[in-house]
Amino acid sequence: MTPRERNQLLHGTLDTLILKTLSHGxxxxxxxxxxxxxxxxEALRVEEGSLYPALYRMEKKGLLRSExxxxxxxxxxxxxxxxxxxxxxxxxxxxxxxxFSGAVSRVLGTG
Amino acid sequence: MTPRERNQLLHGTLDTLILKTLSHGxxxxxxxxxxxxxxxxEALRVEEGSLYPALYRMEKKGLLRSExxxxxxxxxxxxxxxxxxxxxxxxxxxxxxxxFSGAVSRVLGTG
DNA sequence: GTCTATAGCCTAGATAACCTAGGTAACGGA
DNA sequence: TCCGTTACCTAGGTTATCTAGGCTATAGAC
Numbered sequence: 001m002t003p004r005e006r007n008q009l010l011h012g013t014l015d016t017l018i019l020k021t022l023s024h025g026x027x028x029x030x031x032x033x034x035x036x037x038x039x040x041x042e043a044l045r046v047e048e049g050s051l052y053p054a055l056y057r058m059e060k061k062g063l064l065r066s067e068x069x070x071x072x073x074x075x076x077x078x079x080x081x082x083x084x085x086x087x088x089x090x091x092x093x094x095x096x097x098x099x100f101s102g103a104v105s106r107v108l109g110t111g
Numbered sequence: 112m113t114p115r116e117r118n119q120l121l122h123g124t125l126d127t128l129i130l131k132t133l134s135h136g137x138x139x140x141x142x143x144x145x146x147x148x149x150x151x152x153e154a155l156r157v158e159e160g161s162l163y164p165a166l167y168r169m170e171k172k173g174l175l176r177s178e179x180x181x182x183x184x185x186x187x188x189x190x191x192x193x194x195x196x197x198x199x200x201x202x203x204x205x206x207x208x209x210x211f212s213g214a215v216s217r218v219l220g221t222g
Numbered sequence: 223g224t225c226t227a228t229a230g231c232c233t234a235g236a237t238a239a240c241c242t243a244g245g246t247a248a249c250g251g252a
Numbered sequence: 253t254c255c256g257t258t259a260c261c262t263a264g265g266t267t268a269t270c271t272a273g274g275c276t277a278t279a280g281a282c
Contacts, residue, residue, distance in 0.1 A: 009211045012119030040214035098221045100120045101212045103154035110209045
């Protein structure tokens with residue numbers, strides 16, 4: 001399986017994962033990626049070429065808002081936080097994921 | 112959530128679901144879709160515009176083979192069955208799914 | 223003093239999967 | 253006659269992701 005094939009599964013869940021990460025509080029993009037990878041023992045890889053467009057996309061949709069700030073390491077960084085709309089979307093997507101993954105796992109016998 | 116947004120989750124799992132369906136024995140395309148929808152209480156919808164290209168794609172990759180035959184309702188239908196390569200692929204993809212969905216569920220708290 | 227790694231952000235272009243929306247054909251029932 | 257179902261096919265659009273680059277700045281090694 002190529003990396004492309006492996007990571008296709010991310011399709012549609014990346015946004016949800018980002019929303020969830022931000023539900024713990026504001027974070028900058030780089031930190032979101034690091035947090036997700038760490039939290040899942042590297043099972044999830046978040047490429048920057050996917051991450052930043054996703055953040056931009058979601059801000060445009062009104063799910064996030066951002067401000068420039070300074071990171072823990074004293075570097076310039078853009079911090080994102082959830083909007084009310086983003087929070088609502090997160091709940092809907094979590095439900096959609098539960099339903100979908102439940103169905104798939106049932107079929108595949110990985111329940 | 113638009114249908115497009117909802118069904119994005121299918122990305123990358125449709126092939127696996129098809130392989131799994133065929134692991135129970137040969138089936139024609141239409142029956143694969145019906146079986147998956149029934150098996151998941153309609154939680155998964157398999158559009159024909161996704162299904163047939165997927166079957167074609169997978170046959171081209173050597174994961175499936177097909178012959179024309181006659182359906183239960185006496186209609187002309189193309190029956191697909193797994194190749195050895197398809198069976199191996201199924202196992203790999205089931206593992207990838209377990210790892211991926213486990214990671215996502217852990218993050219989302221839907222474990 | 224230069225080189226490399228790390229922290230950060232950004233984007234153009236390619237790829238590929240899925241859906242929409244059509245089409246074909248044959249059959250059965252109202 | 254018309255509609256619903258079974259069954260297959262495909263062109264074209266959308267869109268998310270990845271590849272592969274580029275940028276700036278700091279810190280440490282050599």
